[in-house]
Amino acid sequence: MGWLIIIVLIILLLISTGMLLVFHWDIKKMTNQLEAIIENFGTNELVRTNTHSKTLKRFITKINRLIHLFKEDQQHKEKREKELKQEITNISHDLRTPLTSIKGFSELLTDPSLSEKEKKESLSIIQKKIDNLTMMVDLFYELSQINSSDNQMIMEKQFLDQIVVEAMFMFYDDFEKSKLKIHVDESNIPPILADSKATNRIVMNIIQNALRYAKSYVTMKFIEQDEYVGLRITNDIDAFDQSELHRIFDRTYRLDTSRSDGQLGLGLHIVKQLIHKQGGKVASVVHNNEFSMDVFFRKWD
Numbered sequence: 001m002g003w004l005i006i007i008v009l010i011i012l013l014l015i016s017t018g019m020l021l022v023f024h025w026d027i028k029k030m031t032n033q034l035e036a037i038i039e040n041f042g043t044n045e046l047v048r049t050n051t052h053s054k055t056l057k058r059f060i061t062k063i064n065r066l067i068h069l070f071k072e073d074q075q076h077k078e079k080r081e082k083e084l085k086q087e088i089t090n091i092s093h094d095l096r097t098p099l100t101s102i103k104g105f106s107e108l109l110t111d112p113s114l115s116e117k118e119k120k121e122s123l124s125i126i127q128k129k130i131d132n133l134t135m136m137v138d139l140f141y142e143l144s145q146i147n148s149s150d151n152q153m154i155m156e157k158q159f160l161d162q163i164v165v166e167a168m169f170m171f172y173d174d175f176e177k178s179k180l181k182i183h184v185d186e187s188n189i190p191p192i193l194a195d196s197k198a199t200n201r202i203v204m205n206i207i208q209n210a211l212r213y214a215k216s217y218v219t220m221k222f223i224e225q226d227e228y229v230g231l232r233i234t235n236d237i238d239a240f241d242q243s244e245l246h247r248i249f250d251r252t253y254r255l256d257t258s259r260s261d262g263q264l265g266l267g268l269h270i271v272k273q274l275i276h277k278q279g280g281k282v283a284s285v286v287h288n289n290e291f292s293m294d295v296f297f298r299k300w301d
Helices: 002-039 054-109 116-145 160-170 172-178 196-213 242-247 267-277
Strands: 155-158 181-184 192-195 217-225 228-236 281-287 290-299
Touching: 002 054, 054 116, 116 267, 155 196, 160 172, 160 181, 160 196, 160 217, 160 228, 172 196, 192 196, 192 290, 196 228, 196 267, 196 290, 217 290, 242 281, 267 281, 267 290
Parallel strands: 181 217
Antiparallel strands: 155 192, 217 228, 228 290, 281 290
16 A cells, blocks of 8 residues: 555656646747747747646736737837938928028128119018928927827817808918919808817818918818718819828828928828817818818817
8 A cells, every 4th residue: 555655656746747847848948939039029929838837828928918019119119210200301301491591582682782672572581481480380389289288178169160261361362372262161050169279270270281282272161960060171182192191190291292382291280189189080081183171079069
């Protein structure tokens, strides 16, 4: 009987030793896999095991989850760095263009042969370029403040149709110079729940966008949809790549990178940020060289 107990204990000891050896082998194998993943982090490799231990399997699952999250964070940082470089390039271009003009016309003013009329024209151009620079700085500041904790929305009763009409009057001279055909819908719509300053900026930005890219006409129409009240602005444009449509609200995207009129590519990005912060929504579509954008605000209850 005693020998039987000893034999059973020896068998159990051998089994336990074997299990420990297998466990040790699994740990060593997984450690080697982790070292390979660390050395070649750009790959999509994960830690793999054939163990039957539920605890060890759960541990490996957590490690792989951590690897996945770390790689996602790394990809996000790389994307953000790329976007930041593009933003710096855009900003440098936007600032260099008017500064070069200001420098050129300032030097021209030192020419003694310049007539008074020519001096006045040069000064007028310099003033416009300075105004553009001021606008750029204001846009950069505004963009930095959108998600600031100090910039709280004051949600109140607003009349979208009145805001649009007032904004259109502000751009009256611009529309006259552009010779665009303008049509504004005069249908009655209910008031909206929105921040006054943000809503004015949204309307002004989409009007400026239409002024910049419209070829011959701009139409504005009010829309009522369930719990939303919206504004649809439509204008004709040059040929447009449909695959680029989803990028028009990106901070670094520009419809036409060849333009050098001092206008920034931040307008629609700011529109999207401000409308979402108010609980609204924005969408755009291009069909047969016609661009249409809808911005929806929540109804006033």
